[in-house]
Amino acid sequence: MSGLGAVAEPSGWRLGNRSSEVFxxxxxxxxxxxxxxxxxxxxxxxxxxxxxxxxxxxxxxxPQGSAGLRAAEAGGPEQEGGELPARPAREYPLxxxxxxxxxxxxxxxxxxxxxxxxxxxxxxxAAYKDCQQADIKHLSGWKQWKRTSSKSLKxxxxxxxxxxxxxxxWRHDIHSIxxxxxxxxxxxxxxxxxxxxxxxxxxxxxxxxxxxPSIISKYGIFNxxxxxxxxxxIEPHCTVYKPNGNKGLVYFYTYLKDLLSGTGFxxxxxxFYGYYTIDAAWFSVLRYNLPLAxxxxxxxxxxxxxxxIIIRSVEGFxxxxxxxxxxxxxxxxxxxxxxxxxITDPNAAQLKHRSLQYELQTDLEEERLKRxxxxxxxxxxxxxxxxxIFINIxxxxxxxxxxxxxxxxxxxxxxxxxxxxNTNFQANLLVQYLPSIVITLANFIxxxxxxxxxxxxxxxxxxxxxxxxxxxxxxxxxxIGVLLFSLxxxxxxCATDKCKACGYNYELYPCWESEVGQExxxxxxxxxxxxxxxxxxxDFPRKLLVTHCSCKPIQWCGLQEFGISDNVLEIIYGxxxxxxxxxxxxxxxxxxxxxxxxxxxxxxxxxxxxRKPAAKPIRASSSNFFFLVVLLIGLVLAFIPLGISIxxxxxxxxxxxxxxxxxxxxxxxxxxxxxxxGLQQVLYGIASEAFxxxxxxxxxxxxFYFVALAGAHKRVVEQxxxxxxxxxxxxxxxxxxxxxxxxxx
Amino acid sequence: MGGSGSVLPRAxxxxxxxxxxxSKQEILLAYKRFSELLPKEERRDARTARVPKGRILTLxxxxxxxxxxxxxxxxxxxxxxxxxxxxxxxxxxxxxFSDSATSDVKSHYAFRIFDFDDDGTLxxxxxxxxxxxxxxxxxxxxxxxxxxxxxxxxxxxxxxxDKDGTINLxxxxxVVSRSPDFVSSFKIVL
Numbered sequence: 001m002s003g004l005g006a007v008a009e010p011s012g013w014r015l016g017n018r019s020s021e022v023f024x025x026x027x028x029x030x031x032x033x034x035x036x037x038x039x040x041x042x043x044x045x046x047x048x049x050x051x052x053x054x055x056x057x058x059x060x061x062x063p064q065g066s067a068g069l070r071a072a073e074a075g076g077p078e079q080e081g082g083e084l085p086a087r088p089a090r091e092y093p094l095x096x097x098x099x100x101x102x103x104x105x106x107x108x109x110x111x112x113x114x115x116x117x118x119x120x121x122x123x124x125x126a127a128y129k130d131c132q133q134a135d136i137k138h139l140s141g142w143k144q145w146k147r148t149s150s151k152s153l154k155x156x157x158x159x160x161x162x163x164x165x166x167x168x169x170w171r172h173d174i175h176s177i178x179x180x181x182x183x184x185x186x187x188x189x190x191x192x193x194x195x196x197x198x199x200x201x202x203x204x205x206x207x208x209x210x211x212x213p214s215i216i217s218k219y220g221i222f223n224x225x226x227x228x229x230x231x232x233x234i235e236p237h238c239t240v241y242k243p244n245g246n247k248g249l250v251y252f253y254t255y256l257k258d259l260l261s262g263t264g265f266x267x268x269x270x271x272f273y274g275y276y277t278i279d280a281a282w283f284s285v286l287r288y289n290l291p292l293a294x295x296x297x298x299x300x301x302x303x304x305x306x307x308x309i310i311i312r313s314v315e316g317f318x319x320x321x322x323x324x325x326x327x328x329x330x331x332x333x334x335x336x337x338x339x340x341x342x343i344t345d346p347n348a349a350q351l352k353h354r355s356l357q358y359e360l361q362t363d364l365e366e367e368r369l370k371r372x373x374x375x376x377x378x379x380x381x382x383x384x385x386x387x388x389i390f391i392n393i394x395x396x397x398x399x400x401x402x403x404x405x406x407x408x409x410x411x412x413x414x415x416x417x418x419x420x421x422n423t424n425f426q427a428n429l430l431v432q433y434l435p436s437i438v439i440t441l442a443n444f445i446x447x448x449x450x451x452x453x454x455x456x457x458x459x460x461x462x463x464x465x466x467x468x469x470x471x472x473x474x475x476x477x478x479x480i481g482v483l484l485f486s487l488x489x490x491x492x493x494c495a496t497d498k499c500k501a502c503g504y505n506y507e508l509y510p511c512w513e514s515e516v517g518q519e520x521x522x523x524x525x526x527x528x529x530x531x532x533x534x535x536x537x538x539d540f541p542r543k544l545l546v547t548h549c550s551c552k553p554i555q556w557c558g559l560q561e562f563g564i565s566d567n568v569l570e571i572i573y574g575x576x577x578x579x580x581x582x583x584x585x586x587x588x589x590x591x592x593x594x595x596x597x598x599x600x601x602x603x604x605x606x607x608x609x610x611r612k613p614a615a616k617p618i619r620a621s622s623s624n625f626f627f628l629v630v631l632l633i634g635l636v637l638a639f640i641p642l643g644i645s646i647x648x649x650x651x652x653x654x655x656x657x658x659x660x661x662x663x664x665x666x667x668x669x670x671x672x673x674x675x676x677x678g679l680q681q682v683l684y685g686i687a688s689e690a691f692x693x694x695x696x697x698x699x700x701x702x703x704f705y706f707v708a709l710a711g712a713h714k715r716v717v718e719q720x721x722x723x724x725x726x727x728x729x730x731x732x733x734x735x736x737x738x739x740x741x742x743x744x745x
Numbered sequence: 746m747g748g749s750g751s752v753l754p755r756a757x758x759x760x761x762x763x764x765x766x767x768s769k770q771e772i773l774l775a776y777k778r779f780s781e782l783l784p785k786e787e788r789r790d791a792r793t794a795r796v797p798k799g800r801i802l803t804l805x806x807x808x809x810x811x812x813x814x815x816x817x818x819x820x821x822x823x824x825x826x827x828x829x830x831x832x833x834x835x836x837x838x839x840x841x842f843s844d845s846a847t848s849d850v851k852s853h854y855a856f857r858i859f860d861f862d863d864d865g866t867l868x869x870x871x872x873x874x875x876x877x878x879x880x881x882x883x884x885x886x887x888x889x890x891x892x893x894x895x896x897x898x899x900x901x902x903x904x905x906x907d908k909d910g911t912i913n914l915x916x917x918x919x920v921v922s923r924s925p926d927f928v929s930s931f932k933i934v935l
Contacts, residue, residue, distance in 0.1 A: 090764050090840065095822050095854040096833040099764045162768045175934065331899045335872075336855065338879050341810065341842060342934070349809035353881030357888070360880065364892050367899070544882035702928045721906060728907040 108205055167713045169193055173604060179344040181562075181607070183188060188564050189600065191627050197576055198308060198542035202301045203584065203589035209297040210586050211270050213288050224292075226278045231660040234653050238502035241510040241654030243267045243274060260525060261432040262518035271587045272515040272519070274655040291657040291667045295646070298583050302642070304578065305635055313628035352614075366460050373460075388457050398449055399475065402442040403482045409438040410486040414508075435519065436526035439479045443573070447472045447566070469565055473630055476573045476638050480523075480580070484641045487516060492649060503650030511655035513584045516645070520581030521588065527574050528595045537607045543610040562611040567603065568627050571596065576634040757792070766847075774841050774935050778804070779832050795829040795853035808934050811878040815858045842933035851931050852921040856914050864913040872897050 089103040172192055178186040217226040229240065244264060258264030262272065269275060283287040338356050343349050371381040376384075413434040430437075450471045454464050493514045494500045499507070509515050545554055647665040651658035658664045672683055685691055753761075753776050761772050780791040787794045798817050807813045817828040820838040830838075840846060841854045859867055861874045873893060880886050888896065897920065904912050904920040912920075921927050 088763075090766055091850060093841075093850050095820075096761070096764050096837050097822070100760070103764070158768070162770065317885055330903055330924075332894060332903045333924040333926055334877060335879065335900060336859070336917075336921055337810065337924045337930045340930045341806075341932055342930075343809055344805040346809045349811075350881070353811075353879070353886060356887055357880035360876070360888065360896060361892065364895050367895070642800075724906055725908060728909075 036130075056648070057548060098290050100220060112382060160645055168244065168602065169196070173600075177604065177607070178342045179349050180215055184564060185562060187624050187627070188567060189604070191568065191624075192571060192600050192603070193597060195311070195571060196593055196600070198305060199304055199575075199578060199593040199596065200588045201304065202578075203587070203593060204591060205301050205304065206297055206582060206586045209293050210301075213281050213283075213290060213293070214276050214278055215270065217283070219289075222283060224283045227280045227282065228277065229279045229660060231653055234659075235498070235501045237459060237498060238506050238510075238653040239659070240506075241274070241652075243511070243514075257432075258427055259744070260429065260522075262521040263432075267514060267518070271585055272517045273584050273586075274511045276586075276657050277655050278657060278658065289671070291661070292671050294657050297665055298646075301582060301589075302579070302635070302639070306632075309628055309632050309635065313625060313632070317625065320471060331363065334363070369460060379654075381476070384458055388566070391453050391457055394453060395450065395471065398446060402446055402475065402479065406438050406442065406482045407434065407662065408488040410435045410483055411490060414487070414490050433526055436523050439483065439523070440526065440530055442479055443476050446475045450475075469569075469626075472569055473572075473633065476569055477576060477634055479575070480576060481637065482642065483519070483523075484516070484580070487519060488644070488649065491515070502653060504652065506652075506654070509652070511652050513645075513652060513656055517581060517584030517588075520577055521591075523577050524581065524588065524591060524595065527570075528599070531570065532602060533609075535602050538612040539606050559610060559612045562607055568630070571599070572627075572631050575631065576638050577637040579635060583642055583645065614678070644668065753792075761836060765836055766843045766850075767836065767840050767846040769883065771839065771843065771935065772836065775836055776832070777935060779835050792832050795823065795831050796835075797830040798830075801830055801835075811881070812858055815861065819854065819857045839933065839935065842931065843933060844934065848922065848928055849918070851928065852918045853872065853914070855921065855927075855931055856917045859917075866913050868911040869897055872900060872912075 089099045089106075092099060092102060094102065095664055163456055170189070174186055174189050174193070177189055198277075216222060216228075217224040229626060244267075244576050254264060258266050266272070267274060275289065276294065278290045281290055332358075340352060352453055413431050416431045447468070450468050459467065491504050491509050494503075496610070499505055539560060543559060545558055574592065574595070578588055581588045645664070647663055650662060651664045653659050661667050661670065672680055675683075753773065758769060758772060761767070762769060767775070776791065779796070780788045782796045783791060783794055785812075795914070798814075798821075801817055802808060802813050803886070807816065810816070814828075816838065817830065820834045820841075821828045821830050822834055823829045823831075841850055856867070859871060859875050861871045862868075876893065876896060877887055880888060887893075901910065901912070904916050906916050906919070
C-alpha cells in the first residue's frame with residue numbers, strides 16, 4: 001500500500017530491495033508508468049489522505065481557492081458509506097487559513113447548499129450534511145436542548161480547566177525545570193507535588209474526624225462534653241499512665257529535646273495517640289463514637305491513598321502492558337520520541353544530545369551482548385550462575401547485617417532512654433535517635449554495596465538497573481519493618497504474671513501506641529534533617545570546591561548527578577513512615593505536608609545550582625509508572641504493621657480511645673452488635689466463609705478471563721501483521737505479472 | 746512589553762480558539778511573543794506581517810532544537826520558500842505542539858518534520874539524518890557506520906510493516922501510537 005501510494009510523488013519511489021526494479025526512479029510526475037495503478041482503491045484513499053494531510057507539494061502547488069474544497073473532499077478517512085464522524089476543524093492537520101475555509105465550507109454545506117451540490121462537492125461534504133440533517137430531523141425540543149446544553153457545558157468545562165491550571169501548585173517552577181532538565185527530572189518534581197497533595201488530604205481526613213471532635217469536646221465548645229468511662233475487668237495497675245508534661249521550671253534545652261524526640265510537652269498534645277483518651281463525645285444530644293471514628297478514619301485514609309495511586313498509575317500501566325517489547329523501550333520510541341521539545345537551554349540541549357548518543361550506543365551494545373549471551377557455552381553458563389548465587393548470598397548477608405544492627409540499636413535505645421536519671425542532653429538525644437541514625441546509615445551504605453556487586457553478575461545493563469533498584473527498595477522498606485518488629489517484641493515481652501494480665505509491658509510502655517508514634521515522628525524529623533543537611537553541607541561545598549579549585553582529582557569527581565531513583569526512594573521511604581505513623585500520631589500528615597513542601601524548594605535549588613543531570617536518563621513514561629509502583633509497594637507494606645497493631649496486639653488500657661476494648665479492632669464487632677439484627681445478619685453473612693470462598697473463586701475466574709482475552713488480542717495482532725505482509729507481497733507480485741503481460745502482449 | 750499597541754480583536758481570538766488547540770491565554774501570549782519578534786514599525790499589523798526565519802530561530806523554545814529548520818519549513822506558508830512565518834503559521838505550530846493537541850495531529854506533523862527530503866516517506870537517508878540530529882552536530886557525536894546500520898535496521902524492522910524499506914505515514918502513526926513518550930516529548934509550551 002505504501003509503495004504504491006507514492007507513485008505520483010515527484011522524487012520517485014523505490015520498491016523494496018526484494019523485488020526487481022520495475023519502475024525507473026525519478027520518473028517525472030506527469031505519467032505514472034502503469035495507468036491502472038491509479039484506479040486501485042488503496043491508492044485513491046492514500047491520495048485522499050495525503051491531500052487531507054496537505055503534503056508539502058500539494059500545499060505549495062495548489063491554488064488557494066481549491067485547497068478548501070480538496071480538503072473537504074478528503075474530509076474523513078473512511079469514505080465507503082457509513083456515518084462520517086465530522087471532526088472539529090482543528091483536528092485536521094492543515095494551516096489555519098485552510099481550516100478556516102474548511103469550517104466555512106462545512107457550515108455552507110450544512111446551511112444553504114442542497115444535497116445534490118454537496119454530493120458533487122465530494123462524498124465527505126455530502127455525508128457531513130446528511131449526518132447533520134439527520135440529526136436535525138430527529139431533533140425534538142428535548143434533544144435540541146440537550147445538544148445546546150452539552151455545547152455550553154463543554155465551553156464551561158474548558159474555561160474551568162483553564163482556570164484550574166492556574167491554581168495548580170508550582171506550575172511555573174515545574175515548567176522551567178522541564179525546560180532546563182527534561183521530562184525525566186520533571187516527573188520527579190510532579191511526583192513530589194502529588195505527595196504534598198496526598199498528605200494534605202490525609203491530614204484533612206484525620207483532623208476533621210478525629211482531632212477536631214476531640215478538641216471541641218475537651219474544651220466544651222458548642223455545648224459539647226466527653227465521656228471517659230473507666231474500663232471494666234481490667235487490673236488497676238494496667239491503667240496507670242502519667243506522662244511527664246514538663247510542668248514547673250525546667251531547663252530550656254528540655255524543650256528542644258522534647259521537640260526533637262516527641263517526649264515531654266509534646267507527648268500530651270494532640271500530636272500523639274495518648275491525647276485521645278475519650279470514649280464518647282456528646283454534641284448537644286448527638287453521640288459521637290470517637291473510637292469507631294478513629295478506626296474508620298484510619299481505614300479511610302489508607303483506602304483513599306490506595307485508590308488515588310491506582311488511578312494515577314492506570315495510564316502508565318496500560319502503556320506498559322500494550323508495549324510488548326521485551327526489555328526496555330524499543331528503538332522507535334527512542335528515536336522518534338527521543339528529543340524533548342521542551343528543552344530551551346543550549347547547555348541542556350548539549351547534554352541531551354550526549355545522553356541520547358550514549359543511550360543509543362548502549363542499547364546497540366546491549367543487543368550485541370544479547371546475541372553473545374545466546375551463544376554462551378555450557379561451561380560459561382555454569383560459571384556465571386554459580387557466581388550469581390554466591391553474590392546473592394553476599395547480598396542476603398549484607399541485608400541480615402543491616403537488620404541485626406537496627407534491631408540491636410532499637411533495643412539499646414529503648415532500654416537506655418527510659419533511664420530518666422540521665423540528664424546529659426546530647427547523650428540522651430543521641431540515644432533517642434540511634435535507630436534513625438542506624439537506618440539512615442544502612443540506607444546509604446547498602447545501595448553502594450549493591451551497585452558494586454551487580455557489576456560482577458554480568459547481566460544486561462537494563463536488567464542491572466532494575467535489579468539494583470529493587471534491592472534498594474527492599475532495603476529501605478524492610479528497615480522500617482525491622483524497626484517496628486524490634487519495638488513490638490520489646491513491647492509485648494512479658495515475664496511476670498502481672499504483665500501478662502495486661503497483655504503488654506505496662507511498666508515500660510503504659511501507652512505503647514504513643515511510643516510507636518514517637519519513633520515514627522523521630523524517623524520523619526531525622527529524615528528531613530538529613531536531606532537538609534546533605535544539601536547544605538555536602539552539595540554546596542562540593543560545588544564551591546569544583547568551581548574554584550582546579551586540581552585533577554576534584555575535577556574528576558565533579559559535581560554530583562541528580563540521581564532520580566535515589567531521590568524518589570528517599571521520599572517514598574518518608575511517605576511509608578507517614579502512612580504507618582498516622583494511626584499512632586494523627587497530626588503526622590501535616591508535618592509530612594510541610595516537610596515535602598520545603599523539600600521541593602530545597603531540591604529545586606540544589607538541582608539548579610549544584611547538580612549536573614544524569615548521563616543515563618530515565619524516560620518520563622517508565623519513570624512515572626515506576627515511582628507509583630514503588631509507592632504502591634510501600635503502601636502495601638504499611639498495611640502489615642498497621643494490621644498487626646490494630647488486630648493482634650492488645651491496645652493499651654491506660655490511654656487512647658480503645659481502652660475498653662481488647663484490641664483496637666474490637667470496636668468494630670462491638671458496634672455491629674449494636675446495630676439492628678437484620679443488618680447484623682447481613683454483615684455476618686458477608687464475613688463468613690460461605691460468602692468469601694465463592695467470591696474469591698468468581699474473582700479468580702474474572703481475572704483468568706481477562707488474561708486470556710489479552711493473550712487472544714495479542715495473537716490476533718500478530719496474525720493481522722503477518723497477513724498484511726503477505727498481502728503486500730502478493731500485490732507486488734501481481735503488479736509485476738500484469739506489467740510484464742502488458743509490455744509483451 | 747514594548748510598543749505592541751495593537752491587540753487581538755475578540756472575534757479573531759475566538760476564531761483562533763476554534764481553529765487551534767490553544768486556550769485564550771496561550772493565544773494572547775503567543776501574540777505578544779510574536780510581536781516582540783517584529784521591528785517596532787511593523788508591530789501594528791502583527792497579524793499580517795511575516796517574520797524571517799532568522800528571527801524566529803532566536804526564540805528560546807526553538808533556539809536549542811535540532812529540528813528548528815525543519816519546523817520552520819513545515820509550518821511556513823510562505824510562497825517564496827524563504828521559510829518566513831506569519832502569525833497564523835506561528836499559532837499553527839504552537840497548536841500542534843500544545844498539550845491538548847490530539848496524538849493524530851502530532852504524529853502527522855512529526856512525520857513531516859522528520860521527512861527531510863519531503864518525499865512523503867521516511868527512507869534510510871531520512872532516518873540517518875534524523876539520528877544525526879538527535880546525537881548532535883560534530884564529528885565525535887555521530888554514531889559509527891556500523892552502529893548506524895544496525896540502528897536503522899532495527900527501526901525498520903519494528904516499524905516497516907510492508908517491508909518496502911521505507912516508513913510511510915500510516916506505519917509511522919502506528920508505531921508512534923504505541924510509543925509512550927511521544928506525546929510528552931513532542932511538546933512546546935511558551
